Amino acid sequence: MASASPSPRRLLPAINDMNRSFWCGGADGRLHIGRCGACATWIHPYLPRCPKCGFSEVAAQPVSGRGTVAGFTVNHQPWIPGVPVPYAVAIVELEEQADIRLLTNLPRTPIDQVRVGMPVKVFFEQDGDIFTPLFEAAEGAHT
């Protein structure tokens, strides 16, 4: 899976045991999200218990990487020096569970084509050990 070329460096987190699967898991080309070992509820960000059933085994699993744009904004404000504007910031709801939502960018999708409800699929931008999940249009990805 091709990675987008890194533009100016993103503000990326320090990696720890709680966030490693999310930020580094993309090394295998797939997005990883925590999941309850008992009731299969998806959990993000990390929690040491399932908030639904209380089970204590929560472990990351790969997801399909498909989702839907729940909302987006076309940002025109040059908040961060060196980052070209305009660019889209979107909330993507994962196909597996609607309340697993990720803020992300859609750098491969022309901003005038971004729509609420648009199907998208993940790809990753690598910076060292971190694989930042970004999304792009996936027309026809949903059947």
Place this chain on the structure above:
Amino acid sequence: MTRFAEKSTCISGIGQSEIYRKPQVNPFELAVRACERAIADAGLSAADIDGVACWPAVPAGTNSGIGAASLPDIANVLGLNINWFNAGDTAAQLSPIVNAVAAIAAGYCDHVLTWRALGERWVPSYGSAAAAAGGAPHMQPSGWLEYLLPFWAPSTATWVAVHASTHMARYGITREQMSAIPIVQRRNAGLNPAAIYREPITLDDYMSARMVTTPFSILDCDVPCDGATAVIVSRLDAANDLKQPPIVIEAVGAGSHDKMETWLGRRDYPHMAMHDAADMMWRRTDLKPKDVDTAHLYDGFTWLTMSWLEALGLCGEGESGAFIEGGDRIALGGQLPLNTNGGQLSEGRMHGFGHLHEAVLQLRGQAGARQVRTVKVSVVGNGGGSLAGAVLLRQL
């Protein structure tokens, strides 16, 4: 309903500093002025103040400007002898009010001094600080911010805008409808000598304004400023003989009930915490939305105000666009006068306490040229995103 302690408390004094768009006076000084004026307004002396609360508790001199005077700053400069202090984030900008009610109910204090002091023009903003450093700050976001900041989204504007886009698409709400908020509020600001921006704006001005992040133009975003507001919360039976008529705290609401702090994970997305705060507030009173005479609703971004209108049941879910369209309903002479001081979009980002100050003025009949004819009940809603607070105020 005596089990709700806020009904035995009131707002006894208010004070506000000058509001500056350009840095002119050290914001710590502005904070002190606001507190001194609130104490004098109530007819109290510093010796009567036995509790202090503010949120967020940012000390004077901190290089963010989001606060300009913390608890010890004010307690020390005014020489207060306090039994109780609190800087908890219970209800966003209204946290000091909600927490003061609890302290008074517990018998810790009779008169709690609260304030909100801003110095955002006095210190470099995020953007200029970053530029001065030669690029993006090399911070490593942690906690809930680590899922927002990496995506070129350092501003609350971005986080709110994505929510707004979902809501507006779902209900067919337009920017033309949304324009009523800044246009009406600017008209109100023309009657408020303290407001930063007082010249009227038109629909054309709004539609051609520089876009910040869709659907928000610069006219949808509030105005960072230097300034401070102070409010004294008192035990009602300790305030009956003071200088001002007590304004009773009829109900408070605080809430963040679903995936606290994550911003994105609520099952009812794009609802925000104001829906929790509003629900709690209404559970604590027999009054209803139809009883509200003026509304003072957070306008960091225009859509937040629309979301507050819906959360409080002042209009139906998804109906805020039609409710405000054209501006007649929310104008000074309308069915529900909204943000009568011009709000943060025109007066300046007094960060919620400007709304509280204005609600008290309206309830006292002290709002001057912008006084609404009959005001017995006012609602204040502050915050959005993952934190929100609401208070319902009424005449005694």
